[in-house]
Amino acid sequence: MRTIPERRPSSSEEPEMKQTSETNAGQGLTVVSKSRASARESVFADSAFRSVVVLCGVAVLAIVALIVFELVTQSRLSMSKFGFKFLVKQVWDPVNEDFGALPFIFGTVVSSLIALIIAVPLSVGTALFLTELCPRQIRGILSLLVELLAAIPSVIYGLWGIFVLAPFLRAYVQPFLAKYFGWTGLFGGPKYGYGMLAAGVILAIMILPIIASITREVVTAVPRVQREAALALGATKWEMLRIAVLRNARPGIMGAVILGLGRALGETMAVYMLIGNRAQIVRSLFAPANTLASVIAAEFTEAVGSIYLSSLIEMALVLFVLTLVVNALAGLLVWSITRGMPARALA
Amino acid sequence: MLNSSQNIALHRRLTNGLALGLITMAMLIVTVPLFLILGTVISRGVSGLNWAFFTQIPKPIGEVGGGMVNAIAGSVMLLAVASLIGVPLGVGAGVYLAEYGRNKWGNIVRFTADVLNGVPSIVIGLTAYALVVVVQKHFSLLAGSVALGIMMIPTICRTTEEVLLLVPQSIREAALGLGIPKWRTILSVVVRTASSGIVTSIMLAFARIAGETAPLMFTALGNQYWSKSLNQPTAALPLQIFAYAVMPYDEAHRQAWTGALVLIGLIMLTVIVFRFISSRGAIKGAS
Numbered sequence: 001m002r003t004i005p006e007r008r009p010s011s012s013e014e015p016e017m018k019q020t021s022e023t024n025a026g027q028g029l030t031v032v033s034k035s036r037a038s039a040r041e042s043v044f045a046d047s048a049f050r051s052v053v054v055l056c057g058v059a060v061l062a063i064v065a066l067i068v069f070e071l072v073t074q075s076r077l078s079m080s081k082f083g084f085k086f087l088v089k090q091v092w093d094p095v096n097e098d099f100g101a102l103p104f105i106f107g108t109v110v111s112s113l114i115a116l117i118i119a120v121p122l123s124v125g126t127a128l129f130l131t132e133l134c135p136r137q138i139r140g141i142l143s144l145l146v147e148l149l150a151a152i153p154s155v156i157y158g159l160w161g162i163f164v165l166a167p168f169l170r171a172y173v174q175p176f177l178a179k180y181f182g183w184t185g186l187f188g189g190p191k192y193g194y195g196m197l198a199a200g201v202i203l204a205i206m207i208l209p210i211i212a213s214i215t216r217e218v219v220t221a222v223p224r225v226q227r228e229a230a231l232a233l234g235a236t237k238w239e240m241l242r243i244a245v246l247r248n249a250r251p252g253i254m255g256a257v258i259l260g261l262g263r264a265l266g267e268t269m270a271v272y273m274l275i276g277n278r279a280q281i282v283r284s285l286f287a288p289a290n291t292l293a294s295v296i297a298a299e300f301t302e303a304v305g306s307i308y309l310s311s312l313i314e315m316a317l318v319l320f321v322l323t324l325v326v327n328a329l330a331g332l333l334v335w336s337i338t339r340g341m342p343a344r345a346l347a
Numbered sequence: 348m349l350n351s352s353q354n355i356a357l358h359r360r361l362t363n364g365l366a367l368g369l370i371t372m373a374m375l376i377v378t379v380p381l382f383l384i385l386g387t388v389i390s391r392g393v394s395g396l397n398w399a400f401f402t403q404i405p406k407p408i409g410e411v412g413g414g415m416v417n418a419i420a421g422s423v424m425l426l427a428v429a430s431l432i433g434v435p436l437g438v439g440a441g442v443y444l445a446e447y448g449r450n451k452w453g454n455i456v457r458f459t460a461d462v463l464n465g466v467p468s469i470v471i472g473l474t475a476y477a478l479v480v481v482v483q484k485h486f487s488l489l490a491g492s493v494a495l496g497i498m499m500i501p502t503i504c505r506t507t508e509e510v511l512l513l514v515p516q517s518i519r520e521a522a523l524g525l526g527i528p529k530w531r532t533i534l535s536v537v538v539r540t541a542s543s544g545i546v547t548s549i550m551l552a553f554a555r556i557a558g559e560t561a562p563l564m565f566t567a568l569g570n571q572y573w574s575k576s577l578n579q580p581t582a583a584l585p586l587q588i589f590a591y592a593v594m595p596y597d598e599a600h601r602q603a604w605t606g607a608l609v610l611i612g613l614i615m616l617t618v619i620v621f622r623f624i625s626s627r628g629a630i631k632g633a634s
Contacts, residue, residue, distance in 0.1 A: 042528035049533070049534075050530070052439065053447065054443055060440050060501070064462055067466060070478065125373025125374065130374070133371065149377075149381045151615065153557070155607075159588060159607055238367060266465075269561050297564055324465065327465035
């Protein structure tokens with residue numbers, strides 16, 4: 001916006017500066033006034049440039065403020081009608097305009113937890129392998145493979161989930177789980193393939209690369225001498241990893257895990273395509289469920305009536321607050337490791 | 348005595364072997380889904396790759412043939428307009444953070460950018476809906492671009508800041524010492540030195556938004572035909588893939604897989620190009 005007037009002094013400035021430096025060597029008085037003029041110009045240009053980049057910074061603040069403002073104002077209707085009960089009610093009845101968010105909060109949290117249970121050991125293992133065990137020649141290619149997993153779009157995970165993962169779960173994994181772990185009550189009921197379990201598995205694959213790459217950063221930040229000291233005391237490689245690396249990196253790894261959780265909570269498309277979209281709270285992980293993000297995706301364009309729309313937007317607000325808290329916590333933990341604060345202070 | 352210490356050593360060695368084995372296995376397992384997904388997308392998508400796919404708009408449901416040219420064009424337009432919004436704001440905010448933001452205000456902006464980075468894409472879509480669609484009273488390409496543009500900002504901003512901070516202080520001091528004004532120093536010396544890193548950050552953000560579907564669902568909406576202006580709903584590759592994936596027709600599924608192949612190809616190309624650029628530049632991209 002402002003860049004054009006601001007650039008104008010630049011073209012006149014350069015020759016002027018040359019002049020000053022040439023004349024500087026020779027004589028005096030005129031130089032002083034000239035360099036003053038150029039100084040004035042550059043002060044102006046400096047402050048103009050500064051205000052442009054400050055505006056960009058302010059834009060970031062403004063966008064987040066706008067998001068919060070829109071979410072709060074648009075959900076006011078449902079807030080005033082349902083109050084805090086909105087968060088604990090199990091009804092989702094568009095016909096009678098009675099809405100509660102509990103089944104969706106439940107679905108969001110449970111599917112994300114399933115994802116964490118699967119993804120955390122795998123991604124921490126991957127990070128340790130890449131930093132500590134991997135031969136130098138294949139490290140680049142392996143880390144590229146993990147990064148590429150993060151580059152696959154959510155909708156393609158969903159597509160693959162519908163046509164490959166869900167049938168696979170239905171044919172092999174669900175019968176196995178029902179047979180050997182059916183007594184827990186978590187793996188009962190009809191086996192659709194779709195449902196909470198499928199959503200959890202696809203989320204796990206999606207958050208693997210995030211957790212792995214941050215864990216890698218954190219583990220790399222552990223000083224080399226720690227490892228050498230442990231090895232010098234006669235520790236085996238695993239003992240060295242456990243005592244010198246993992247213990248020091250623990251808060252950072254926790255941060256990575258929570259950051260992965262934040263990503264899983266807000267993931268929409270793949271979950272929407274796999275979870276079965278039924279607002280219910282049941283014990284079995286085979287059963288269809290729903291999440292905050294996927295119900296918004298599914299019903300927002302079809303929602304009729306202002307209270308229906310407003311309820312959906314309040315769910316977005318709940319989701320926003322949830323991810324905000326989770327991400328802030330994660331940021332704090334990762335920062336405590338990578339910015340050189342003593343790890344033990346938090347561990 | 349000797350016997351027991353030998354036992355301890357054996358026990359430790361076994362644990363060591365077991366743990367290292369598990370770690371290696373984790374690495375192997377993690378690579379499996381990538382190959383499975385890429386393999387399926389390629390094997391099922393290749394059959395639909397033909398001239399019609401890139402030159403025709405979708406046929407009515409149930410008819411064989413047709414293509415996704417309007418969706419590909421729509422995606423290109425969406426990404427272009429989103430970049431027009433996201434790149435200047437993101438780079439500007441990154442410059443602010445690196446050059447002027449080493450203080451309380453900078454910390455506030457930094458924290459807010461991180462918050463924005465964590466906001467679920469569907470929430471950003473809702474905001475763009477309230478800001479653009481509600482005001483315009485109809486779905487549009489512009490609304491979709493606003494949503495995607497907002498999503499680009501935090502990635503570009505934080506990565507730009509990181510690469511600008513990698514530029515040695517002495518280079519800034521040298522430029523300022525020659526009497527070059529600060530703004531000129533920043534633009535022609537600092538930003539130019541870090542330019543490959545900034546390109547990296549833009550590519551990263553680009554790869555992140557190229558496959559986004561959720562924020563487009565109630566902004567760009569999708570369109571079976573060509574979209575003629577910024578103010579009309581537009582088709583986009585991810586939206587079209589989604590629409591076809593949930594239809595109960597084999598032909599639609601075939602198109603969905605081909606669309607997925609084209610989309611993944613586009614994104615992978617971007618990622619590989621950015622790695623190539625960032626590995627050659629004077630200052631390597633952060634992260």
